[in-house]
Amino acid sequence: MKRYLQAIIGLAIGIGLLWFLFRDTNPAEIRDALRGVSPVWLFVSLAFIVLGFFTRVQRWSYIVRTDKFVSFRHMFSATQIGFMANFVLPARLGEVVRAVVLGKLAGLPFSKAFAMVALDRVTDLFGLAAVIFITIFSYRPEGTVVIPASVFGTELRFSAEVVQSIEVKMLFVLVAMVAVLVLLYVNQKLVLRISDACMGVVSKRLAVRVRGILQNFADGLHVFRSASDMAKAIAFSLLTWGTFVLTMVSAMHAFHMVFPWYMPFVMEVLLAVFISLPGPPGFLGQFQYPIVIALMMLVPGMTISTALTFSIVIYVLNLVPVIVAGTYCLIREKFTFVELTRESSQLQSEIETIRREMPSD
DSSP states (O other): OHHHHHHHHHHHHHHHHHHHHHTTOOHHHHHHHHHTOOHHHHHHHHHHHHHHHHHHHHHHHHHHTTTSOOOHHHHHHHHHHHHHHHHHSSTTTHHHHHHHHHHHHHTOOHHHHHHHHHHHHHHHHHHHHHHHHHHHHHOOOSSOEEEOHHHHSSOEEEOHHHHHHHHHHHHHHHHHHHHHHHHHHHOHHHHHHHHHHHHHHHOHHHHHHHHHHHHHHHHHHTTSSSHHHHHHHHHHHHHHHHHHHHHHHHHHHHTTOOOOTTHHHHHHHHHHHHHHSOOOGGGTTTTHHHHHHHHHHHSTTOOHHHHHHHHHHHHHHHHHHHHHHHHHHHHHHTOOHHHHHHHHHHHHHHHHHHHHHSOOO
């Protein structure tokens, strides 16, 4: 009952966010924007979305196949059913669904399947890091960055210095994260010694907990059979994020937009930030806001009506193939979505209980 209530509240919030965005739109401008869309470029955008399905599974294959052979079909089914669940269920339950499906299809215990899902998210960070690096070094505003009142109800202004300061801090955090991951793979003992020394100054219990987290990451990274497999996983992570960027580029061409070359990178970074936050099922509003913000900031003469139309079109363009592929995989593998959701919800509750019961400092 609690999860149903969360879903209803989340859905209401998402609808409210969309209503707030659409409050000042001009129906005639929306109609004109839709009429002018190029179907050829939309098809190209859709093709990149579908290509991303396969590059994402190929990236995961270098993790999943390390223990025993698992077919591409089973990994694809687990991924697509999990993504569909992420779009229709609250609390990111799709990641648990993905692990449950993989475990059932490949004969793996849930703990191992869930660890493989978690490690896939780690390799995904390398692609995101590359997009953020490009954004930081390409988007260098010289004047004040303005988000019009039509987006949040009040005009927001950020000086170039503030934006650049945020970018520098993001860069520092990214470099630190990547450095720690690389060091964990190359010299695990050194990283653990440094962690024990630094965290021990604050608290011995904190040092033990951080060491455990780093140890889990190190064990996960060493799931790869070789440095070559890790390099391939990272390469496919970069390729997957490349399909995301090209999806946006193609969609903007479909709307005949004139935009700076770094525009899709800025948009993807904002999307990653917004979607990482807890939000409503289907990312309603949560998906549209970052796209509208990027368009209103960086595309000269952009109207709120056109920006919103674009955000809805790109949302539907992403949603439909995910639902179609996920439904097809459910039917092909003979699963019922209700049973998977119920089992995954129970497992997630157990995971949350374990986390709550962990000793805190």
